[in-house]
Amino acid sequence: MQRNSYKIVSYKVKHVHDELIKEFLRDYRYILQRSIDIIWDNITWKRKGKRLIPLLPKSQEFKKQLRQQLSKNWKHAAHYVVAAVEVAYSILSSWRRNYLKGYRCRKKPVVKRKFVRVKKTLYTVKDGKIRITIIPRELYVEIDISNVWFKKRVKNMELGELILKENEVILTYRSKVDDQQLDGNSNTIAWDLNLFSMDGFCDKGWIRVDLKYLYTLHCTYENKRRRIQKLMKKKPKTAKRLLKKYSRRRNNRIKDFLHKLTRTLCKEFPEYAHCFEDLDKIKMPRTTSKKFNRVVSNMNFKEIIKLMSYKSRVVLVDPKFTTQTCSRCGGRMKHRKGQVLKCEKCGLVINRQLNAAINLYLKMWGFPPSMKTWKETILPVLRRREVTLNGGETDDILPMNSEGVEVDVPQGPCVSIRVHMG
Numbered sequence: 001m002q003r004n005s006y007k008i009v010s011y012k013v014k015h016v017h018d019e020l021i022k023e024f025l026r027d028y029r030y031i032l033q034r035s036i037d038i039i040w041d042n043i044t045w046k047r048k049g050k051r052l053i054p055l056l057p058k059s060q061e062f063k064k065q066l067r068q069q070l071s072k073n074w075k076h077a078a079h080y081v082v083a084a085v086e087v088a089y090s091i092l093s094s095w096r097r098n099y100l101k102g103y104r105c106r107k108k109p110v111v112k113r114k115f116v117r118v119k120k121t122l123y124t125v126k127d128g129k130i131r132i133t134i135i136p137r138e139l140y141v142e143i144d145i146s147n148v149w150f151k152k153r154v155k156n157m158e159l160g161e162l163i164l165k166e167n168e169v170i171l172t173y174r175s176k177v178d179d180q181q182l183d184g185n186s187n188t189i190a191w192d193l194n195l196f197s198m199d200g201f202c203d204k205g206w207i208r209v210d211l212k213y214l215y216t217l218h219c220t221y222e223n224k225r226r227r228i229q230k231l232m233k234k235k236p237k238t239a240k241r242l243l244k245k246y247s248r249r250r251n252n253r254i255k256d257f258l259h260k261l262t263r264t265l266c267k268e269f270p271e272y273a274h275c276f277e278d279l280d281k282i283k284m285p286r287t288t289s290k291k292f293n294r295v296v297s298n299m300n301f302k303e304i305i306k307l308m309s310y311k312s313r314v315v316l317v318d319p320k321f322t323t324q325t326c327s328r329c330g331g332r333m334k335h336r337k338g339q340v341l342k343c344e345k346c347g348l349v350i351n352r353q354l355n356a357a358i359n360l361y362l363k364m365w366g367f368p369p370s371m372k373t374w375k376e377t378i379l380p381v382l383r384r385r386e387v388t389l390n391g392g393e394t395d396d397i398l399p400m401n402s403e404g405v406e407v408d409v410p411q412g413p414c415v416s417i418r419v420h421m422g
């Protein structure tokens, strides 16, 4: 039922390499790019309608020959050749995925940065020092981690892959979280992500986080970018400089907001497992034109999920049907007015985002929507929340119709969470 229930954190350690290691990084980038080049040249392009579908060469024989070819003149540990081929395949697979979705064009990926991923088999940890083999019995990189600032944080975690970069080493740690830990006792919150808000459902009720600030940021800089683009013909140099400056500023401000947002969420919901839609499973409309709003929301969601998975436990759920299905009876939802949906079958009237969040919540626990679950699990939470929100009497519950079934929650009793900026 649950996947991805593990926690991964990574930390940077500054490290100045000597000339031999710098040479190794250069050589590695070379064979990685060579590997991409060779695989690229062997792609079969299959015609399907108007499109060309790339098929990567996958045979063992091809991979073996590729490794042999790259091993010529390679003086470092042979493992790195194997690793480079793997990395090349993962780069090309991700390019292929994006190409099929229409995000990338038919252009070969180029490795610009120097980095080497170091697997567990290529290093040892002894006396607080990591020793990475570059050439067996000859050349090593040693990194002292006995006094790093994050020592306490990773105390019970397992050191995983390392990434060797030009002036630093990135250490990743992981701790396994058993699926069973997601039992009836652990708190979970399911999030429906939208352009202007993220809506959560958990034992505390309906939680809403305003994302308009983030959207405004994107718009402001998009407008700036468009204005500068007009300058491109007359003053290309100035335009390029300005573009660079503003895109950096934009990225910093967005990053800043997202860090504050995720920090706030972890503080408000300590020890909670956060459930999100599995973005890889969302079918994107196959259009080549990139609509601004879609690009923005995609960018935000990816970043929010990534940052949350560093700071807390994240569970990904297939979002199929979560927006059109009634969270009470499983019937089809019909658009009513504004953000409000009405079920064709049972007549539930509910806010769109809240409905999606409840559906994700149910999916995470493996329950299909049913009247019984709604009555026993969802309704009590919504009611309880309303009572405490008003701080009022017990009869101050959600409005009900004469049959006592329909719960009308169009605008909601929701808890707003603010991200304080500046």
Ligand SMILES: [Zn+2]
Binding pocket: 326, 327, 328, 329, 330, 331, 343, 344, 345, 346, 347, 348
């Ligand atoms: Zn219904």
